[in-house]
Structures are given as C-alpha cells and as structure tokens.
Amino acid sequence: MPTVPEDSGRAxxxxxxxxxxxxxxxxxxGGWMSVASLIQxxxxxxxxxxxxxxxxxxxxRRGLLTAAKAGGVAGYALSGTAREILDEGDRRIFQRRRATxxxxxxxxxxxxxxxxxDKRHQLRSRLSWLGFGTVSAGVWIAPAHLLDETRETLARHGLETYVDLFRSDHAGFAATAERVRTWWDLDRLxxxxxxxxxxHAPVLSGYRRRRRIDGARAFADYVTALTDWRRLPYLEPGLPLEVLPPHWIGLRAAEVFxxxxxxxxxxxxxYVESLRAEAVSA
Known part of the structure; x- marks a missing residue:
C-alpha cells in the first residue's frame, strides 16, 4: 500500500x-487472479x-504479488505481506470508527x-501511514483506538524496540482543537x-436516479471510488468531532462512499463472478 497519499481528484x-x-x-x-481477468x-x-x-x-517487485499458475493459466497471487495489509485495511476502510x-x-x-x-525514516513513514499527527520530531499522536493496530504494524516491521506507547489526555495549555490543527494538516484533509x-458525489446522484444498474459500470465506479477512498481513513483516523471544524467535510465524504x-x-x-464463470467454461 502506498505511504504517500494519492490525489483523490485525479484518476x-x-x-x-x-x-x-x-x-x-x-x-x-484463494488470493489468485489470472492476468487475463485483470486486463479485462x-x-x-x-x-x-x-x-x-x-x-x-x-x-x-515490491513483494505484494507473486507469479503463479492455476490450471496452466498465468496469474499472480497475493503475498503473505499483502494479505496482512489488506486484512488490516478492511477494519480501517470499511468501519466508520470515530473517536471521542x-x-x-x-x-x-x-x-x-x-x-x-533508516529506521527513523521507516518509523515516521509507518506512523504517517497509520494517520498519526506530529507533536514534535520524536512524539506522535493519534486517537487511542489505534493502539492495537499500531502495535501490530510496528511489530511487523521490526520497529517496536525503538518505541514507547502511552495512553493520555490532553491537559492544556491551549485548547485541544487548536492543537489538533498543528498536529494534523486539516486544510489539506x-x-x-x-x-x-x-x-464521486455526482456518480452517486446518477445511481440514485437509476432503476437498473449495469454490472460492468458498477464495477468500474465502485473500484474507482474505493481506490480513492481507502487512503482517506488513514490520513484522518477518526478524529473526535469535538476537535474538528464544524460540519466536518469528512462526514459527508463518508456518507457518499x-x-x-x-x-x-x-x-x-x-459482474466479477460472471467473468469467472466465462473463464471456467471457455
């Protein structure tokens, strides 16, 4: 998975x-897909x-896919690392967890x-990918519900020996909402x-007016929307609404997705199942 956010305004x-x-x-x-299916x-x-x-x-080359054949058909399977990343991502992407x-x-x-x-760079990259905000060079902050996910991620990358984890409250001196603006780039979010x-809001409006849905079109629109969406819950990891600007735009984006x-x-x-059925009968 990318550690640098892609611009959701582009394809x-x-x-x-x-x-x-x-x-x-x-x-x-089983984690395998044929090259021909992917192309289609x-x-x-x-x-x-x-x-x-x-x-x-x-x-x-990044170790996320491995070449493999099934029934003589060329394809690629998910690596163990890719499976772990995708499984962890399901929790973040498909659950609307909002802290208080x-x-x-x-x-x-x-x-x-x-x-x-190099370990310092890896740590910063991992914490940024998890959605942490930066208090100072060696002090990063996130909602407390990220504890287990943070433990698992840092341990998987062999970074736990450099880190201490704490649960805490913000006790001042500035208001927490004011500090959150310095810890996260809310304007960029x-x-x-x-x-x-x-x-994607216009796409949703179109489907709301439609009685019948074409499977191939639905596939393209859903895969594109999910690809655009999946990084956003990492960049903004369910920050408490109490510390976000009024009428936070992230709520509306989540509703659309x-x-x-x-x-x-x-x-x-x-649609995908129909392609698989065609491949089997061919």
Whole structure:
C-alpha cells in the first residue's frame, strides 16, 4: 500500500486499482487472479493492457504479488505481506470508527540512534501511514483506538524496540482543537475530502436516479471510488468531532462512499463472478 497519499481528484493509478481489485475479489478465491481477468476488469476502468502488465510487475517487485499458475493459466497471487495489509485495511476502510475526546489519545515516543537513521525514516513513514499527527520530531499522536493496530504494524516491521506507547489526555495549555490543527494538516484533509466529493458525489446522484444498474459500470465506479477512498481513513483516523471544524467535510465524504458501496458492491461482485464463470467454461 502506498505511504504517500494519492490525489483523490485525479484518476487512480493502475497499481492502486489492481490492489483494490485483489482486496475485493481475489481473497475470496484463494488470493489468485489470472492476468487475463485483470486486463479485462481494468479495461472497464479505462486502463489499457500495457499499463496493467507494467503495474503488476511493479507490485511483484515490491513483494505484494507473486507469479503463479492455476490450471496452466498465468496469474499472480497475493503475498503473505499483502494479505496482512489488506486484512488490516478492511477494519480501517470499511468501519466508520470515530473517536471521542473522552477516550483519550495514543502517544508514540521514539528515539533512534543516528547510526540507524533508516529506521527513523521507516518509523515516521509507518506512523504517517497509520494517520498519526506530529507533536514534535520524536512524539506522535493519534486517537487511542489505534493502539492495537499500531502495535501490530510496528511489530511487523521490526520497529517496536525503538518505541514507547502511552495512553493520555490532553491537559492544556491551549485548547485541544487548536492543537489538533498543528498536529494534523486539516486544510489539506479538507482538500482531499472535497476532491473525493467532487468526483464521486455526482456518480452517486446518477445511481440514485437509476432503476437498473449495469454490472460492468458498477464495477468500474465502485473500484474507482474505493481506490480513492481507502487512503482517506488513514490520513484522518477518526478524529473526535469535538476537535474538528464544524460540519466536518469528512462526514459527508463518508456518507457518499458508503452509499455508493451499498448500491454498487453487489452488482460489481456479480459482474466479477460472471467473468469467472466465462473463464471456467471457455
């Protein structure tokens, strides 16, 4: 999964779309998909065959996919690391977990020797990916409900020896809402949510007026929306509404995504199943 957020206002990159497709549909059939199926599916999203093949190669090089054949058919399977990442992502992406200030905060304090500065970079990347805000260079903060996920992620990457974890409350001196604006870039988050709404709210409006849903179109719209959405719950990890600006735009973006999911996930899955049935009978 990328550690740098993609601009939700632009078309998702083929690599990101492939990860979404594997996360949605490959795990339920053992984690493997044929190259031909991927090419056919991604064509619905406007991605050509050379782009699919080059993106698969990059995902293989990153250790997320492994080449494998099934019944003599060429394809790729999810690696163990990719499965762990996708399984963890399900909790964050598909659950609307919203903290309250009464639950407190999770504080990460770390110190890394200068001789291991690469570990420092890894720590910062992991914490940023998890959605932590920055209090100072070696002190990061997040809602307390991220404790278990943070433990698992840091341990999986061998970073736990550099870190201490604390549960705490913010006791002043400035108001917590004021501090949150310095710990997280709320203006940038607003821009990303707004870009998501600009792209996908009109799509949802179209489906609300539609009686019949085309499976291939539903697949393309759902996979694209999920690919755009899946990074946002990491960038904004369910911060308490009490410390966010009034009428926080993230709530409206979540409503659009989950309404699209409710309408499109079923028809999209049926479309993928129809492709699998065709492949078996061919």
């Amino acid at each position: 998702p990159k083929p690599r990101a779309l492939i990860v979404t497709v594997y996360g949605l549909y490959a795990r339920e059939t 599916m991604l064509a619905q999203c406007g991605v050509d065959e050379p782009s699919v093949r080059s993106s698969i190669f990059r995902l293989k 200030t009464g639950e407190g905060w999770l504080i990460v304090v770390f110190s890394v020797p200068e001789s291991e500065r 607003h821009e990303l949510y707004d870009a998501f709404l600009t792209r 989950f309404d699209l999911r409710r309408r499109l996930a079923g028809p999209a899955h049926d």
